[in-house]
Amino acid sequence: xxxxxxxxxxxxxxxxxxxxxxxxxxxxxxxxxxxxxxxxxxxxxxxxxxxxxxxxxxxxxxxxxxxxxxxxxxxxxxxxxxxxxxxxxxxxxxxxxxxxxxxxxxxxxxxxxxxxxxxxxxxxxxxxxxxxxxxxxxxxxxxxxxxxxxxxxxxxxxxxxxxxxxxxxxxxxxxxxxxxxxxxxxxxxxxxxxxxxxxxxxxxxxxxxxxxxxxxxxxxxxxxxxxxxxxxxxxxxxxxxxxxxxxxxxxxxxxxxxxxxxxxxxxxxxxxxxxxxxxxxxxxxxxxxxxxxxxxxxxxxxxxxxxxxxxxxxxxxxxxxxxxxxxxxxxxxxxxxxxxxxxxxxxxxxxxxxxxxxxxxxxxxxxxxxxxxxxxxxxxxxxxxxxxxxxxxxxxxxxxxxxxxxxxxxxxxxxxxxxxxxxxxxxxxxxxxxxxxxxxxxxxxxxxxxxxxxxxxxxxxxxxxxxxxxxxxxxxxxxxxxxxxxxxxxxxxxxxxxxxxxxxxxxxxxxxxxxxxxxxxxxxxxxxxxxxxxxxxxxxxxxxxxxxxxxxxxxxxxxxxxxxxxxxxxxxxxxxxxxxxxxxxxxxxxxxxxxxxxxxxxxxxxxxxxxxxxxxxxxxxxxxxxxxxxxxxxxxxxxxxxxxxxxxxxxxxxxxxxxxxxxxxxxxxxxxxxxxxxxxxxxxxxxxxxxxxxxxxxxxxxxxxxxxxxxxxxxxxxxxxxxxxxxxxxxxxxxxxxxxxxxxxxxxxxxxxxxxxxxxxxxxxxxxxxxxxxxxxxxxxxx
Numbered sequence: 001x002x003x004x005x006x007x008x009x010x011x012x013x014x015x016x017x018x019x020x021x022x023x024x025x026x027x028x029x030x031x032x033x034x035x036x037x038x039x040x041x042x043x044x045x046x047x048x049x050x051x052x053x054x055x056x057x058x059x060x061x062x063x064x065x066x067x068x069x070x071x072x073x074x075x076x077x078x079x080x081x082x083x084x085x086x087x088x089x090x091x092x093x094x095x096x097x098x099x100x101x102x103x104x105x106x107x108x109x110x111x112x113x114x115x116x117x118x119x120x121x122x123x124x125x126x127x128x129x130x131x132x133x134x135x136x137x138x139x140x141x142x143x144x145x146x147x148x149x150x151x152x153x154x155x156x157x158x159x160x161x162x163x164x165x166x167x168x169x170x171x172x173x174x175x176x177x178x179x180x181x182x183x184x185x186x187x188x189x190x191x192x193x194x195x196x197x198x199x200x201x202x203x204x205x206x207x208x209x210x211x212x213x214x215x216x217x218x219x220x221x222x223x224x225x226x227x228x229x230x231x232x233x234x235x236x237x238x239x240x241x242x243x244x245x246x247x248x249x250x251x252x253x254x255x256x257x258x259x260x261x262x263x264x265x266x267x268x269x270x271x272x273x274x275x276x277x278x279x280x281x282x283x284x285x286x287x288x289x290x291x292x293x294x295x296x297x298x299x300x301x302x303x304x305x306x307x308x309x310x311x312x313x314x315x316x317x318x319x320x321x322x323x324x325x326x327x328x329x330x331x332x333x334x335x336x337x338x339x340x341x342x343x344x345x346x347x348x349x350x351x352x353x354x355x356x357x358x359x360x361x362x363x364x365x366x367x368x369x370x371x372x373x374x375x376x377x378x379x380x381x382x383x384x385x386x387x388x389x390x391x392x393x394x395x396x397x398x399x400x401x402x403x404x405x406x407x408x409x410x411x412x413x414x415x416x417x418x419x420x421x422x423x424x425x426x427x428x429x430x431x432x433x434x435x436x437x438x439x440x441x442x443x444x445x446x447x448x449x450x451x452x453x454x455x456x457x458x459x460x461x462x463x464x465x466x467x468x469x470x471x472x473x474x475x476x477x478x479x480x481x482x483x484x485x486x487x488x489x490x491x492x493x494x495x496x497x498x499x500x501x502x503x504x505x506x507x508x509x510x511x512x513x514x515x516x517x518x519x520x521x522x523x524x525x526x527x528x529x530x531x532x533x534x535x536x537x538x539x540x541x542x543x544x545x546x547x548x549x550x551x552x553x554x555x556x557x558x559x560x561x562x563x564x565x566x567x568x569x570x571x572x573x574x575x576x577x578x579x580x581x582x583x584x585x586x587x588x589x590x591x592x593x594x595x596x597x598x599x600x601x602x603x604x605x606x607x608x609x610x611x612x613x614x615x616x617x618x619x620x621x622x623x624x625x626x627x628x629x630x631x632x633x634x635x636x637x638x639x640x641x642x643x644x645x646x647x648x649x650x651x652x653x654x655x656x657x658x659x660x661x662x663x664x665x666x667x668x669x670x671x672x673x674x675x676x677x678x679x680x681x682x683x684x685x686x687x688x689x690x691x692x693x694x695x696x697x698x699x700x701x702x703x704x705x706x707x708x709x710x711x712x713x714x715x716x717x718x719x720x721x722x723x724x725x726x727x728x729x730x731x732x733x734x735x736x737x738x739x740x741x742x743x744x745x746x747x748x749x750x751x752x753x754x755x756x757x758x759x760x761x762x763x764x765x766x767x768x769x770x771x772x773x774x775x776x777x778x779x780x781x782x783x
Contacts, residue, residue, distance in 0.1 A: 005308050006307055006308040006311045007049075008052060008053060009056075009308070009311035011053040011054070011060065012056040012059060012060035014057060015061035015062075015063075016318050017325060018061055019061045019322070020326070025061070028057070028061055032058075063318070077136035077138065077160070079136045080131075081131070081163065082102055083099040083100050083102055084099065084129050085097055085098065085125065085130060086098050087126065088124050089279070090214055090216040097168075125178070125182050126181070127174030127175060127178020127179070128172070128173055128174050128178075130168055130171060131168070131169045131171055133165070135166070137161060137164065138151075139162060143777065144561070144761065145464075145562050145566065145777060146562045146563075146565030146566075147558060148557065153327065155323055157321075188214070194424050194428050195207045195424065198439050199442055199446040200450070201219070202222055202453065203446035204446075205217035206235055206449055207445070207449075212277070212278060213279055222453070224593075224595075225453065225457055227399070228401075228595075229401055229402050231402065231409060233332065246268075246271040247291065248418060249266065249270055250266070250295070260298065260299055264295045267291070267295060268291070268292065282330045286310075286314075286317070289312070289313030290306070293309035306337070310337050310341075317330075328394035328395070332387055332391075335383075335386045335387045336383050338386050339379075339385060339386035339387055342481070343380070343382025345382075345481065345485075346382060346484065347374070347378045349484045376407060377407075385504070389470045389473060389474075389511060392463075392465050392512065396461060396464050396561075397462060398462060399459050400458045400459060400460050416448075419445065420442070420445060423438040423442055423445075426438040459595075461569050462512045462567055463564070464565050465511055465515075470511065483499055484496070484497075484500045515567055517538070518537050518768070519640070520765060521533070521535075521676060521701075521764075522534075522535070522764050522765075523703060523727040523764075524559065524729075525758075525762050526558050526559070526586070527554065528549045528551075528707070528731030529545075529729065530582065530583050531546040531547065532545060534665065535568070536639060537639065538638050539567070540572050541563065541571050543575065543586075545577055546586030546590075547580070547587070548585060549582040549585075549731075551731075553589060554589070555585075555593075556589065560590075560595070560596065563596055570596065570599060571596060571598045572600070573637065574587055574600070575629075575661060576601070576602070576612060576615065577662075578609070578612075578657065578659060578660045578680060579609040579610070579615075583680070583681070584611060584615060591619060591624075598619070598624050599624070599625075600624065601626045602626075603615075603616065603629070604644075604647055604661035605631075605647060605649045607649055629644045630644060630648060631694060639668065641665070641666050641667070642664070644663060645662045645664055646682070646686065646693075646694065647659050647660070647661065647686070648693075653685065653689065655683070657680075657706060658682060660679070660681045660682045662682055662690060663677075664677050669767060669771070670770035675699040675701075676701040676765070677699040677721060678703045679706075679713075680706075681705060682705040683705065683706055687713075687716075691716070695720075697721075698721060699721050699722070699723050700725065700772065701723055701724065702727070703729070704739070704743070706738075708728040708730055708739025709736070710741075712743070713726075714746070715746050718750040724752065724753065725755070725774055726753070727754075727755055728758075729756075730756055730758050731758055755776055761777040761778025762776075762778070764776075
């Protein structure tokens with residue numbers, strides 16, 4: 001059998017994945033038995049090899065079962081620790097110090113220094129033993145669809161919890177090995193300062209991130225631009241850069257007639273030094289593992305087999321820490337290399353049977369470059385196909401321009417990274433003539449980056465696919481590759497290629513555009529604030545408020561990821577109930593980014609409000625229509641109808657909360673109407689006026705006013721609306737004490753079931769033809 005080690009490695013990865021995704025052991029055994037029968041019947045593999053595959057599958061499953069992810073939530077968090085530093089990360093406003101404690105089960109702790117500037121000036125190095133006193137915090141789990149999973153990300157690195165440091169003291173400088181290696185960390189600092197001095201802020205941030213793995217200078221707007229263009233892998237110290245530097249050195253040594261052994265050892269030492277300096281990320285470990293297998297294989301006189309090296313490296317990393325399998329960086333790093341191999345596979349069978357022209361010199365030159373371009377094209381297509389499910393699963397969008405930009409960006413980076421690294425080394429040497437030349441190189445690269453940053457960006461928001469869509473996409477992809485590789489198919493090459501392309505297009509369409517949509521209403525967890533998202537089955541999206549007083553950049557980190565998760569490409573209307581920052585900070589942020597366009601902004605009919613007036617001016621500057629809504633006014637969107645009940649400027653209450661916009665949402669649900677009431681921050685005085693002026697219909701669900709304050713949701717009001725369910729939007733351990741005990745007592749007396757975003761996360765209400773369903777995102781529980 002070809003590549004026996006690759007088959008064993010795939011079996012181990014499959015077993016680990018099955019355990020991590022909670023596949024029952026019985027099902028794994030049944031699938032393994034079916035696989036054994038199929039291999040014995042349709043392949044020429046020996047029985048011993050097939051049984052060996054089963055053993056590797058079992059080993060991977062057992063290793064995945066021993067994963068400690070579930071331990072993190074119940075781990076006892078100490079506020080006084082002592083341990084050894086193994087990683088230091090500089091952030092824009094903090095320093096992250098990763099500490100391995102003295103405990104026998106090797107707890108990894110994140111220590112963040114944010115407030116004390118003196119602590120930020122203290123330099124910390126790997127290997128130092130420190131003592132830390134601070135405030136322990138559990139790692140965040142996502143409380144909204146699409147939100148970043150801090151527990152999964154840091155847990156995959158073995159970190160149990162976060163400790164915000166109040167006091168840090170260095171006990172010792174570490175062992176002699178750590179002290180000898182410290183020059184690499186100081187070299188990194190010297191290169192960082194050189195890039196800062198010789199380049200613009202944006203250019204230095206890009207180079208520092210790409211060459212040194214330090215993103216402290218990589219500005220947020222630039223990061224979003226790179227993400228939209230699919231360039232984030234180019235500004236990460238990934239295996240791509242390691243390949244440029246270490247493999248480039250190896251090839252030059254071999255061309256200089258240096259023997260294989262010294263060339264291999266030199267490349268490996270450089271690889272280890274560079275990996276140490278840039279903190280050994282998963283992508284770096286992948287490249288290092290592959291290079292070790294490939295270089296050692298060449299040293300032993302074996303063929304350099306990239307797919308086998310890729311699978312064996314994945315096996316080693318997953319055996320060390322199975323939770324890596326969940327990370328987007330791990331999946332994209334391995335997926336990109338696998339995609340390159342898929343592209344080479346396509347090229348192999350695409351050219352099968354082509355005749356070479358040997359006698360026409362003019363055509364040979366032309367043919368050479370056409371073939372090179374076609375090779376790059378197919379490799380790009382292979383990478384796109386393999387990484388597409390990963391991008392949609394984790395980021396919910398596809399960078400459209402990135403596919404075309406990578407034709408010149410990847411070759412360009414292969415030149416820039418070594419050039420910048422070499423220029424930095426020469427520049428910090430302080431040799432007058434050479435240092436001057438190095439600075440000119442940096443100025444030239446800075447000018448080139450400024451030109452690149454003017455290129456347009458474009459993304460296609462698709463939403464998160466379901467598992468069955470990914471499964472169908474993989475089936476279509478395998479069928480297409482099988483058709484391309486078969487000689488027995490009785491059709492011309494042109495027809496065969498059309499069939500190949502058509503199957504891939506159908507597979508991509510299913511993965512990117514087929515979504516199961518339903519009418520649903522989400523009470524988002526925005527911390528101490530308010531935010532309602534109304535989604536229609538035909539792709540409509542309406543927001544009511546969206547702000548927070550304790551979550552910074554609430555739109556970027558809470559609202560926008562949720563919209564992308566559901567594939568929302570436009571916001572049809574954005575209602576604002578009043579001008580408090582915990583209701584409007586999200587739209588203030590959104591109007592400045594405009595990645596997801598807002599079609600109209602709807603404001604309440606009240607007297608002047610400085611905050612709302614500023615939002616009105618910002619919207620008009622962006623050519624976004626602004627509408628004032630008054631009682632009896634309606635907005636129809638899909639199956640939903642939103643009717644304004646309150647306020648009216650003539651009613652003239654002075655308190656901002658009691659001038660909050662009140663909306664009732666209605667939708668046909670069988671023979672009756674479903675109704676939900678949105679109260680903003682309306683309190684008892686406003687409730688009384690509303691009952692006096694308008695009266696209120698019965699409702700199925702009530703979004704409680706003013707975050708559950710005791711001054712809102714009076715008993716008289718509850719008797720008038722008689723809700724079955726009530727949603728309360730508030731932050732965890734907020735300083736206002738929301739929801740107040742008096743409010744919860746009134747809800748209990750009225751017979752209302754209630755849920756809070758602080759405890760249950762986003763509250764999701766799905767409406768069907770004859771009923772509705774309530775679900776809490778954080779608890780993954782249906783009611």
